[in-house]
Every structure is written in C-alpha cells, then in structure tokens.
Amino acid sequence: MALPVRTNLRHVFRFIHQLNSPKRYMCAASTENKLPATEPPGGERVFSGIQPTGVPHLGNYLGAIENWVSLQNQYPSVLYSIVDLHSITQSQDPAQLRNNIVDMAASLLACGIDPERAILFQQSQVxxxxxxxxxxxxxxxxxxxxxxxxxxxxxxQKNEGSVGLYTYPVLQAADILLYKSTHVPVGEDQVQHLELAQDLARIFNNRYGDLFPEPRALMSSTRKVKSLRDPSAKMSKSDPNAMATVTITDSPDDIALKIRRAVTDFTSEVTFDPETRPGVSNLVTLHAAMATISVEDAVSQAKGLDTGVYKKLVTEAVIQRLTPIREEIERLRADRTHLEEMLARGTQRARELAAPVLREVRQRVGFC
Structure with a gap:
C-alpha cells in the first residue's frame, strides 16, 4: 500500500538533509572520501582558546592575545578558538553571549589575528x-x-560548582588533542591543566595505540597585569570595581581616569619591586609592555618623576597603543555579517581537521 504523500515528502526531506549534513560520525574504515590530512605541516601546531567575555581587558591583551599575534607568524599551523562551551560553566544570558562571541572575534582581528594565517573559530560549532x-x-x-x-x-566561590566546572579541564584537553596540537601557549595558572592534556594523550595512546602527540607549553614571557585598585589580584573583567580594569575599547578619558586612580603607596619615587611596591610595579609593567620597552628602560624614563607625574607617562603609552585597536573594533562591529561569515569559514576549516581525528578515535575505542 502506498504511503500518504505527506509521509513520502517527509522521508524525502529527511534523506536530502542527511545527504547535506556533515558525516561527523562515520568511521575511518567506512569512509571512502577522506577529508584533508590532519597532520600539521612541519609537525608543529599551536592551539589556544579564549572565553567570549566581551571585549578583552589589558590583562587578556598582554597576557595572551599579543602573544597569539606573534605565534601565528612563527608556526605553520595555528588555531585560535572562541571557547563558548567553556563560558557556560557560569550562567550566561543567551543574547549577551551571542554578542560577546562576535565582539571577541572583532577584538581578536583588531589586535592583529589574521584569519588567513590562523584558523579562528567558534568552539561550540565543532x-x-x-x-x-x-x-x-x-x-x-x-x-x-x-x-x-x-x-x-x-x-x-560558589560553595559547590557544577559538573561542567568540574570537568572543564577535560574539555580543555579535548580542545587541544582534537587537532593533534604540539604547542599550547599558557600562563602559570594553566600549567596543571596542560599537564592533564599530556597525561590523557599518554593514557589514550597506551590503551589504543599512538595517536596524539603530547602537547608542550609555550610559556608567556609577559608579566601578569594586576588590578589597578588591588595590585595583589589579577586584572579581571568580573571585578566589581569599575576603576580596577582597563578594557581595550576604553576611551582616552576613561583610561586616564583609571590610571590616575591606580593604587600606589606613600613613596613618590618610581621603582620596580613587586614584593614591597606592587602598585607602582604594576604601573611599570604596564608602561614597559605598552611602550614595548624593558622594565629597566621604563624605570629609567621615570627617573626624577613622582608617581603622580609617572601615571601620565603610563597613560600616554596605553592610549597610544590602544587607540588604533579601539577604532578598528568599532569599524568591524559595524559589519556583523562579515564577522559571522569569517567565523563560519574558520569553523569549517577547524571541522575539516577535527572530523578525521574523531573518526579515528571512534574506531580505536570500538564504536565502529
């Protein structure tokens, strides 16, 4: 007996959808059309990720993004991910999260990430x-x-965290190993998480045969940027004190105000001694990093200046460095479609690398 027309059409549409959908779950043994090879050219591949918390602050820029820009010119294969899966370990407003993802993409491009040299993509789409x-x-x-x-x-902080927060480092390891990454830029606070990725590569390889390289750390040489209001803590966007953090889109007036109110001490001379003078030393670190000079040169330029006058010197260096970045972010934000298309292209390139690796994993584990 013939099926009703509506049922036939439903089956046809389902069949067409299956034909057009990425075949993510096919195993290596059953796939005729191989995707591109996943081995990085030259045997080296860099992976790193950043949460979509909106526009980055100076700590993000100097501690990670500036280094990312350099790495894309040093390694033959580089992937940078906007890790939105990680971000939902804390409650997120969906509309705000969508905007934050696009804002982060704009910020990374404005800071110098080149989507032709590095694969920039949205994690949840892979x-x-x-x-x-x-x-x-x-x-x-x-x-x-x-x-x-x-x-x-x-x-x-939360008294009891979520399961997602608990397994967060495992997802980090998956992010890295999925692309057979060989190098990961990390700060000191992320070293133990990278060690977990190394351990999991060894465990998988010992159980199922060699597949994953053990990723190595690329330690950042940039000193940590501290809060302008509490130099014992890192600069953070979640800081309730608006004067504590400089974002890369702050106006010159906002930057000047925040640095003018930065905590120092009762000694007017400018010296670099993070242990006994953390506030002044934080300003010296900022000055040196933003003016691309050594800490010694920054202290030398401050000779004869009290901390009040020195803050103006720091302010000038920060404004000069951030102004072109802020202007470029504003330009990019005006064309959201371009940003979304750029992310979609990056996501497709990332998936082309990820899919064959997962197929191999599934086959070795015994799923097919």
Missing part, C-alpha cells in the same frame, strides 16, 4: 570537541580533577 571530551572524561579519575586549580578556586 561538535567533535564535546564528543572527544566525553571519551577522555572516561579515561580520567575524579581525584585527578579534584585537585586542579580551576575547580579548587571556583567551587569555593
């Missing part, structure tokens, strides 16, 4: 990240995760 995270999570013990800094710090 579903292989989540599946590999589950597989790696099954190779990870709970005690191993319990002692990692992310969980220890944030679960105390």
């Amino acid at each position: 579903s292989e990240h989540a599946e590999l995270s589950w597989i790696l999570g099954c190779l990870t013990s709970m005690p191993r995760l319990r002692h990692l800094p992310q969980w220890k710090m944030k679960s105390k």
